[in-house]
Amino acid sequence: MxxxxxxxxxxxxxxxxxxxxxxxxxxxxxxxxxxxxxxxxxxxxxxxxxxxxxxxxxxxxxxxxxxxxxxxxxxxxxxxxxxxxxxxxETRTANEEAKVELQGRRSLRASYKFKNKNSTELEELMRQQQELFDQAKANLVDETVVRNEFSAAQQSTHSFQSAFLGQEQSAGMSGSSQLLASGVQISGYDSQNSKPIDDDEDDYD
Incomplete structure (x- = not known):
């Protein structure tokens, strides 16, 4: 040949x-x-x-x-x-059928390629995915802690204000009582002779 x-x-x-x-x-x-x-x-x-x-x-x-x-x-x-x-x-019909068949082969090839990927690469992808999950969980926990601390601070401030207002009210009532008692004492006794003042006593001539 x-x-x-x-x-x-x-x-x-x-x-x-x-x-x-x-x-x-x-x-x-x-x-x-x-x-x-x-x-x-x-x-x-x-x-x-x-x-x-x-x-x-x-x-x-x-x-x-x-x-x-x-x-x-x-x-x-x-x-x-x-x-x-x-x-x-007939040629157009055969062409459309060929397109469908080609697409099916490509999908099958892509599926086979994905299933037979290197296990190390798949493990790395899974590890990265888990890191994202852990980070999202940590962010959620941090946000919850901050929210709880803020709520506790608000409650503490409210309690302090309530106690302070209560002390002021108590002090105000005590002062009023003292003033009232002093007024009674002044009106009921002679400041110089320390004796009761007689309302019916005649005025000096």
Missing amino acids: NNSDLETTKEDDEISIPRAALNKYVKVLIPEARLTNETRELLLACCHQFIHSLATKSNDACSNANKKTINPEHVIQGLNMMGLDHYVE
Whole structure:
């Protein structure tokens, strides 16, 4: 086998359809049919030629649109160029199904990747999460302590004010009693002779 044969084989492998996929598709379409190996090879060759032709037309549509990447719309334009516009709706449906399948594979891959993460990394994440919980709990406790201390200080201040006002009231009542007693004493006795004053005694002539 020379180099040209190797290059041709390599190109065929790049655009080839898996035989298992072709066999499954044939079995779905015509389950009662039995195909020889030569027939299967001919079907593969036809598929390869169709893919190559469609890729060429799609690339032309991409170039005409001044784009660098072939997208699904370019493929649809390629079908129209080949006179296969009756396959457009089926192509759109297949494209949507492929998107859903791709999204499912990505989700499955992400889930598998998460489950198989390094245990050390997971432990570190859990440790950081626990630190956040502990810090929040400590902040809550500190806030409760400050609130209790403030309430106790308010109660102490209120008690002190009540006691102080009570002392002032007691002192005021005691002073009033003394003044009242003195007034009675002055009005009931002569300040010089220390004897009772007779209200009925006549005035001096």
